[in-house]
Amino acid sequence: MHSDTFGSGDPVLLLHGAGVSGWMWRPLLEHLGRDLTAIVPDLPGFGRSAHRPYVSHQETVAELADLIRRTAPRGAHVVGFSLGAQLAILLASHHPDLVLGTVVVSAETTPAPLPGTTLALVSATAPLARRAWFARAQARQLAIPADLMPDYVRDSAATTRETLVASVGENIRFTLPSAWSTVSTPVAVLVGEKERRLMRESARLTADQVQGDGPRTVEGAGHDIPFTRPAVLATVIRETFGIPTDGGHPPGPEPRD
Template identity: 55%
Template sequence: MYVRTFGPPEAPAVLLLHGGGVAGWMWDPLRERLGDGLRLIVPDLPGHGGSSGEPYRSHDRTVRELAGLLARENPDGPAAVVGFSLGAQLAVLLAASRDDLVDRAVVVSAQAVPTPFPALTVGLVGATAGLARRRWFARLQAKELFVPESLMEDYVRTSAGISRRTLTAAVGENIRFTVPAGWAGFPGRALVLAGERERGLMLDSARVLHGALPGSGLAVVGECGHGIPLQRPGWLAERLRAWL
C-alpha cells in the first residue's frame, strides 16, 4: 500500500484509515489540526488513491496487510487506530484480532448492521460503476460525503481511479459487515462515534458496536451526517488529542 507518515518517529503512533471511495488525503484537515505530538501513519487502502493498482479484495486480506504495516512502522509498541466508514470496520477488525498491535480504537461511522438484500445493492453498484469516472457525477458524490472544495480535485482523481472490482468488493464487504467475535474481548480503549444526521442504520450500528464492547465510549456528534472527519475536523482533532 501507498503510505504517508507524519510526525517524529518516537511519538505515539496513530494509524488513520480512510473510507471507501476516498483515500488518505481525506485526513488532511484533521491532520493539520492535530499538531506535532503524534506520529501519523496514513495509508491509501488497496484499490484507492496511490494504491489503486492493486484492487480491494476483502476486509480480511486488508487487515492482514495493515497488521504487517503496523508491525513495520511501529515495532516498539501498540498503536492507536482511527477509522472512518469502511476504514472504521477495518479498525474494529484490527482491534478484535491484533490487540498486540492495537491498544486504542476510534470507530467513526462504521456500519455494523447488514443492509437488506446485499446482492441487489452490489449488483446496482457494479452496473453504475462507470459513472464514478465522470466528473459531474464525482462532484455530486463528493458533496454527499462533505468533501470540501479544497479537496475536490483529490476526490475526482481518486474516484476516476477506482475499478469496478474494487468498488463492488469494498461495498459488498461494507454492507455485509457484522461485529466480529473478538471485539467483545478487546482489552484496550475504544470510542465509537456517529453523526446525529446519519441514517438510522448507522446510528443503530454505533449502538451495537458500543453495546458489544463493555467499557467503550459512545458519542453522537451534533450537526453531522456521514462525514465527521471532513465536517468537523477541529472538533474531532480536539477530541482525539484529549482521548489519545
C-alpha cells in the first residue's frame, strides 16, 4: 500500500474515501500546518495502490495497523472520510493501542437497503468509470475542486470493477462494531447538513455510542466536507486531538505526476 508523509509533529493518519485517493486531502493539508505529521496512504485498489484490488475492510485495517506501527510506533490520530471513516472506526475499535483519537467524517454506519441491486448496478456501470466525461460528471457531484479534477479522472480510469464492487459492498453493508462503544480516546463525528437522511442517521448513531452530544453538523455541506469545508475540518481535528494551531502553514505536499 503506497503512502506519503508530510510535515513533522503529532502523527495524523488520513484515510480517503472510495473512488479517490490520498490527493483528496490536499485542501485539508493547506490548513493543518507543518507541526503535524500527515500520513497519507492510497488504500488498496485506489490511486498508486490501484494495482492491488480492494478485498475487504478487515484486510485493509490489518494493513493500516501495520502502517501505524511502522510510521508512528506510539500511535496516531486517525481521520477518515466516507469509506475511510468506516476504516477509522474499525481501527479505533480493534486497535485501541494504536489510535490516539478519531475524527469520523460522513461514515455510513446504517446498512443501505437493497445491497444486491446496488452492487449489480455498480458492476454493470463500472466500465463507464474509465470514460473521462463520466468521471467528470461524478466528480462534480462530489464537489471535487477543479484543480483536483485531473487526479479524479486518472484514478477513476485506473479503478477496477473488482475494487468498485468490493469497496462499495463493504461500504453499504457496514455496521458499527460492538467495541466502538468502548472507545475511550477523543472522538468527533461530522456530517454535512445536506447529506442523505441515512447518512445523518448514521452520524447520530455513531456519535451516540461514544459521546453524549451527538454529531457535529457542518452547515451547508453535503458529502464533500474535506473539499468544501477544509478549514472547518482542520479546526475540528486540532480541537479534538488537543493540538494547538501553528498559524496554518501548509506541510507542502507536491502534486502527483
